[in-house]
Amino acid sequence: MSGPKDQALRARAARVIPNGMFGHQATHLLPPAFPQFFTHAKGAHIRDADGNRYLDFMCAYGPNLLGYADDRVDAAAVRQLARGDTMTGPSPLLVDLAEALTAMVSHADWAMPCKNGTDATTMAMMVARAQTGKRRILVAEGAYHGAAPWCTPVPSGVVAEDRAHIGHYRYNDIASLEAAVAAAGTDLAAIYAAPFKHDAFQDQALPDPAYAARARQLCDDAGALLIVDDVRAGFRLVRDCSWELVGVRPDLSSWGKSFANGHPISALLGSDSARAGAAAIYATGSFWFSAVPMAAALETLRILRETDYIEHSVRLGTRLRSGLDAAAAAHGFTLRQRGPVQMPQILFADDPDFRTGFGWATEMLREGVYVHPWHNMFLSAAMTDADIDFALDAADRALARLATTRALLQPHPIVRALTAAH
Numbered sequence: 001m002s003g004p005k006d007q008a009l010r011a012r013a014a015r016v017i018p019n020g021m022f023g024h025q026a027t028h029l030l031p032p033a034f035p036q037f038f039t040h041a042k043g044a045h046i047r048d049a050d051g052n053r054y055l056d057f058m059c060a061y062g063p064n065l066l067g068y069a070d071d072r073v074d075a076a077a078v079r080q081l082a083r084g085d086t087m088t089g090p091s092p093l094l095v096d097l098a099e100a101l102t103a104m105v106s107h108a109d110w111a112m113p114c115k116n117g118t119d120a121t122t123m124a125m126m127v128a129r130a131q132t133g134k135r136r137i138l139v140a141e142g143a144y145h146g147a148a149p150w151c152t153p154v155p156s157g158v159v160a161e162d163r164a165h166i167g168h169y170r171y172n173d174i175a176s177l178e179a180a181v182a183a184a185g186t187d188l189a190a191i192y193a194a195p196f197k198h199d200a201f202q203d204q205a206l207p208d209p210a211y212a213a214r215a216r217q218l219c220d221d222a223g224a225l226l227i228v229d230d231v232r233a234g235f236r237l238v239r240d241c242s243w244e245l246v247g248v249r250p251d252l253s254s255w256g257k258s259f260a261n262g263h264p265i266s267a268l269l270g271s272d273s274a275r276a277g278a279a280a281i282y283a284t285g286s287f288w289f290s291a292v293p294m295a296a297a298l299e300t301l302r303i304l305r306e307t308d309y310i311e312h313s314v315r316l317g318t319r320l321r322s323g324l325d326a327a328a329a330a331h332g333f334t335l336r337q338r339g340p341v342q343m344p345q346i347l348f349a350d351d352p353d354f355r356t357g358f359g360w361a362t363e364m365l366r367e368g369v370y371v372h373p374w375h376n377m378f379l380s381a382a383m384t385d386a387d388i389d390f391a392l393d394a395a396d397r398a399l400a401r402l403a404t405t406r407a408l409l410q411p412h413p414i415v416r417a418l419t420a421a422h
């Protein structure tokens, strides 16, 4: 819970940081009790600036895949730190990492590491345009691809020209995809696809295999490239590109967040069908070739290949989902829990302004469990059956309290603004 230390930090932040905090981790997007600042993270737990400890289902919005501060990954990072990190040229680890990523991801023949997911999604757009000589990029309505002018969900500071060649279609809707492709005429450079629908505020949805296959075919017919944005879901569903699950291989896939278990690195992967475009663009950054995150990534990928982390998360996620459904029913609530169990999203039926969801997240926070009221969450491999038991016991008490205060809940003003914006 936000306590005196968190409040003091917020007051200082308000003076030296616009809005006190920016981007997806800004606490004004969450219930008022949520702390802004954290001091420690280990395994499945985080500790806020006031010393409160939480079982954390946000996993840093995705980067924590194996558990915070995984000893094996961090030892590899520390070893590399002693050798060299950001240097005048890349370390040999750049080649090792490109080899490791292309060996794991079936469609990929090459890799270009970068720093954030937005780097990888923006580079994918540039590669597609350079490869095809065309301009039009199609994205699914409501899908998040990052914070650059072409894709940020908050259009302040963006001009119409930034998005002049961006078109939209509805996820899993073949007719709307076909219409968007037809509207692009001969100018289609790429179709962007999320591995599954994981938009904020909305029910998650797995990809319809027919829609995925049609997206591939439409690209092939138009001489355009297919891009899967695996920044959020990468290596959480399968040890490969997520669309292997529906039997469709893209030309490009963007990766980030979790493949170095929280160390800062992302990557664009591509097949030979996009190699010339990738070779043609100018893309770089001062920290893109830092060796420490590459060492962390190589160790993370080794662990992903050699352990049952996905199967473990699916088993725990299944327990969590069914246990929450039962607890909700016992207290007179109905949950909407869709999509992969290892990336849970917990929404309430009949809760259009998210007042119940905000109340639920606040009650869970009081119980020492950090859940998000409108964003998808993540399980990490460090979670145990005991953690799920803890979360379910907490949920039972949280929902019991929520049932008694339900009639008094009010929508938070930010929810009105956010749901209107999406």
Ligand SMILES: Cc1ncc(COP(=O)(O)O)c(C=O)c1O
Binding pocket: 061, 115, 116, 117, 118, 119, 121, 144, 145, 146, 147, 229, 230, 231, 232, 233, 256, 257
């Ligand atoms: C699907 C997807 N694409 C791209 C991004 C942007 O990644 P980053 O915030 O690292 O720039 C995100 C971040 O949440 C994401 O979820």
